[in-house]
Structure formats: structure tokens, C-alpha cells
Amino acid sequence: MPSPLPVLRSEPPVATLSERLARDECTIEGELFTHEPGGRVRCVACAHRCVIGEGSTGACGVRRNLAGTLRVPHGYVARRYVRAVETNTIFHVLPGARALTFGMYGCDLRCPYCHNHQLSQALRDGGSAEMPTTISAESLVDEALRAGCRVLCAAYNEPLISAEWVRTVFGVARARGLRTALVSDGHSTPEALHYLRDVTDVFRVDLKAHSEVAYKLLGGRLQPVLDAIVLARELGYWVEVVTLVVPGLNQERRAIMDLGARLRDISPELPWHLNGFVPRYRLSTREPASASFLLALAGAAYVAGSRFVYVGNAPSCRELAHTRCPGCHMMLVRRADYAATHVALQGASCPACSQVIPGLWQ
Numbered sequence: 001m002p003s004p005l006p007v008l009r010s011e012p013p014v015a016t017l018s019e020r021l022a023r024d025e026c027t028i029e030g031e032l033f034t035h036e037p038g039g040r041v042r043c044v045a046c047a048h049r050c051v052i053g054e055g056s057t058g059a060c061g062v063r064r065n066l067a068g069t070l071r072v073p074h075g076y077v078a079r080r081y082v083r084a085v086e087t088n089t090i091f092h093v094l095p096g097a098r099a100l101t102f103g104m105y106g107c108d109l110r111c112p113y114c115h116n117h118q119l120s121q122a123l124r125d126g127g128s129a130e131m132p133t134t135i136s137a138e139s140l141v142d143e144a145l146r147a148g149c150r151v152l153c154a155a156y157n158e159p160l161i162s163a164e165w166v167r168t169v170f171g172v173a174r175a176r177g178l179r180t181a182l183v184s185d186g187h188s189t190p191e192a193l194h195y196l197r198d199v200t201d202v203f204r205v206d207l208k209a210h211s212e213v214a215y216k217l218l219g220g221r222l223q224p225v226l227d228a229i230v231l232a233r234e235l236g237y238w239v240e241v242v243t244l245v246v247p248g249l250n251q252e253r254r255a256i257m258d259l260g261a262r263l264r265d266i267s268p269e270l271p272w273h274l275n276g277f278v279p280r281y282r283l284s285t286r287e288p289a290s291a292s293f294l295l296a297l298a299g300a301a302y303v304a305g306s307r308f309v310y311v312g313n314a315p316s317c318r319e320l321a322h323t324r325c326p327g328c329h330m331m332l333v334r335r336a337d338y339a340a341t342h343v344a345l346q347g348a349s350c351p352a353c354s355q356v357i358p359g360l361w362q
């Protein structure tokens with residue numbers, strides 16, 4: 001008898017990232033949307049306010065209309081790390097505290113210099129070598145507590161496109177004593193800010209450019225970001241603002257000073273971080289931001305009345321990573337390499353002149 005032929009089994013096709021993220025275990029029915037005629041839905045998680053037809057996703061690539069309802073990311077992370085809270089450019093919150101920071105996939109913007117493009121642009125750029133890790137909110141918070149964290153951050157890609165999942169995770173984190181922080185592009189809506197307020201302490205916003213023309217290159221609009229900064233403060237979030245200074249996009253004195261003036265109109269006490277661009281992603285051949293330019297901008301902002309201006313990504317500007325008392329100039333928080341090395345604050349006050357320093361220090 002001839003031996004039987006081996007049975008050939010075809011391997012199941014490998015799912016793409018987009019297919020994986022669309023599976024039931026990675027989605028849940030959303031809350032930040034309304035129904036529109038013809039089975040369409042309108043998502044209100046970010047300022048695009050996409051109207052999405054059946055079977056399609058919004059501009060972020062992760063919120064999908066399935067049979068007339070919006071399915072949204074839930075129950076997974078793309079990456080997570082434990083690092084000092086300052087690595088998220090958050091300087092007035094629990095200096096030196098450890099933070100567990102998690103990120104997902106997709107973004108409402110398409111910045112050509114994104115630090116985390118492997119996550120944020122993975123769906124536009126044709127996938128990712130990484131796949132999501134399914135995890136519960138409780139397990140994520142357990143990890144943070146086991147690692148000695150006092151803060152949980154949603155960052156790396158735009159967290160508001162996963163607002164429902166962020167709300168679930170932050171709700172558990174807050175109930176177990178952690179501070180919570182959104183690291184956002186700020187291209188937001190009042191609906192999303194209200195939705196997350198009761199579980200979120202910090203709104204760390206990127207204010208990327210001074211004009212609607214410049215914002216259009218990034219796929220968004222300036223005005224919703226400015227509106228979000230104002231509303232977040234009114235709602236009681238602790239707000240810090242980052243402007244990445246990018247040659248060819250906004251490395252222009254008048255443009256940056258204009259942004260500074262807008263922020264001072266909101267509050268001169270709003271911490272403003274001027275971070276230098278580092279070549280990467282689609283701008284990998286562009287020159288880094290000039291340290292002397294960053295220094296000059298920070299000096300001009302102080303002279304104009306900004307009280308807390310920081311410079312980052314510029315080793316020659318290390319002195320501008322510290323927090324000094326705006327009244328008597330005493331060193332209050334010394335930092336090195338995005339971590340606090342010495343804190344002299346007494347509660348929330350300067351020990352020398354008793355000036356109250358805004359922030360979430362305790």
C-alpha cells in the first residue's frame with residue numbers, strides 16, 4: 001500500500017493591524033457619537049467630527065461604523081512604559097513620580113515629524129510590525145501600582161480617539177489613588193473634554209503651530225486647540241502646553257511669540273514648554289531646532305510676562321528645565337534628563353517668599 005499523501009493545510013491568513021483592531025475583543029460600542037440619517041454616525045471625539053458611512057472608519061482609522069453604530073478601541077494597548085512623569089513633558093505634577101504611560105494606534109493628525117509614528121501613523125503607513133496587547137483596565141492599573149507609579153498617562157498617539165477606553169482605565173486608576181493625565185494634540189471637542197473630566201487630572205496639550213495654514217499641513221485646525229486649552233482650564237484640568245519648534249514649520253520668531261501672547265492671554269501662569277525638533281520620520285533630513293533660537297524665545301517670553309517657560313530637547317539649555325519661583329527666583333524643582341532631582345517646594349509654595357506655585361504638587 002502506498003503511504004497516504006500528507007494532508008496539506010493552508011495557514012490562516014495573517015491579520016493586518018487594521019483587521020486585528022476591528023475584532024470584537026479590541027472594540028466596544030462608543031459613547032461619543034450621534035446617529036445621522038442613512039445609517040451614518042457622527043463621531044464627536046475630536047475636532048474633525050467625522051460623519052462615517054456604514055463599514056468605514058473616521059480619519060483616525062480606528063473608530064468604525066458597524067451596522068449603524070460606532071465601534072471604538074477598547075481593551076488593549078500598543079505600548080506601555082514606566083518612566084518619570086516628566087518624560088511626558090509634565091512638570092507641575094508630582095515631580096519625580098513614576099508614571100505608567102500607555103499608547104494605542106492611530107491619530108487624527110498626520111504630523112510629518114511624529115516621535116511615535118510607528119503607532120500614530122501605523123494605519124496610514126500600511127501597518128506595523130507590532131500588534132496590540134489585549135489587557136483589562138484593572139490589569140493595567142495593577143501593573144502601574146506594582147511598579148510604584150503615582151500617575152497613569154495616555155500618550156504616544158492621540159488618546160482622545162480612544163476616549164471610551166481611556167475613560168475606563170482612568171476610572172479604575174483614580175479609584176485606586178493614581179493621578180491621570182492625557183497627553184493630547186488638543187484637537188478636541190467640548191464633548192470629549194466634558195466626558196473625561198471626572199476621571200482625569202491633567203490635560204497636556206501640544207500647540208503645534210501659529211496659523212490655520214500651518215495646521216492644515218498637519219491635518220487639523222488651530223482654533224479647536226486654542227478653545228480646548230481655555231475650556232480644559234475652565235473645567236478644572238491641570239493644563240500644560242508644549243510647542244515643538246520645527247524648522248520650516250514654525251521656527252520663526254514672530255510666529256512663536258504670537259503663540260506665547262495667546263497663551264498669556266489665557267493665563268501667564270500656564271506652563272509653556274518650547275521643545276526643540278529632532279530629525280525623524282518624514283523630516284529625518286531636516287536640521288534640528290537651533291538651541292540659541294530656543295533660548296532667545298524663552299527669554300523673550302519671560303520678558304513679555306510668561307511665568308513658567310521651559311526648553312527641552314536642547315542639552316545646552318539645561319538651566320531652562322528647572323522650575324524657579326517667579327517671585328524671588330529660588331530654585332524650586334531641579335531637573336535633569338526629564339526627571340526631577342531635587343524638590344524644594346513646601347507644599348505648593350516657595351519656601352523663601354511663600355509665593356504659591358500653580359500645579360498638582362501633592
Ligand code: SF4
Binds near residue numbers: 060061107108
Ligand atoms: S476621533 Fe476624530 S478622526 Fe476619529 S472618527 Fe472621531 S472625529 Fe473622526
